[in-house]
Amino acid sequence: MSVPVISVRDLHTRFGEVWVHQGLNFEVAAGELVALVGGSGSGKTTLLRQLIGLLTPTRGEIRIFGEPLFGGSVSRERALRRRFGVLFQHGALFSAFSVFDNIAFPLRELKRFDEGTIHDLVLLKLEMVELLPRHGALMPAELSGGMVKRVALARALALEPELLLLDEPTSGLDPDRSDSFVRLTRTLGRELGLTVMLVTHDLDTLAALATRVAVLAEHRILAYDSIDKVIRVDHPFIRNFFLSERSSRALQNAQHR
């Protein structure tokens, strides 16, 4: 069997006296698109920050592509991090940089390409996220919410990652923009053969994208399976989250896409 892209073992996280995670265990296989859901404050963003190496767990192990994320030399950690792209909750674009320079940033940081190559690569990434070359000249403050997400996605894809981590990719978007961003993520995920893990509160996004859903509640992964199976788990959080009228509608709509 191939090595899981993400493997989390016995992960514990404590802030002061408060335990957020108490023994998380899960794996994400290559090509999967996993949605992480959970109540507010259940530790979803914290887990995502740990998966990208920004925060060290109190205890437990995270392996990415079979390699421990923490420990080892700086160059090894850096090489590993280059294999994944991240889209932060609000896009997190550099406000003083143009769209072009935001996307070029990780390419320039690598110090491997000349400016001509960087120019071509940035235009390619803009096209991938369905933006035009002229959008490269805009500043982040001039962009709509949907465009910010697309530029952030283009930047996350700049180094051609194998793993993409998305924190609330559709939050703050109106339903149309949200739908089109979901379609784009799904298409790119398939075309580029990406493994994707996303945190979302949005049932429409989850139902349209996820091959598996991980439910984080009571400090652990309460359920981890296809949506069809997860919604049958008899637990108050799951009943509330998935079986409200609005949720049922989102799940039904997804079946017709």
Ligand SMILES: Nc1ncnc2c1ncn2[C@@H]1O[C@H](COP(=O)(O)OP(=O)(O)OP(=O)(O)O)[C@@H](O)[C@H]1O
């Ligand atoms: N750096 C930190 N120091 C102290 N406490 C923290 C820190 N980061 C997160 N927390 C706490 O850990 C808990 C989990 O936070 P986290 O942001 O991961 O939750 P979440 O599931 O992403 O919530 P939401 O859905 O509301 O964004 C919260 O109680 C939060 O206050």
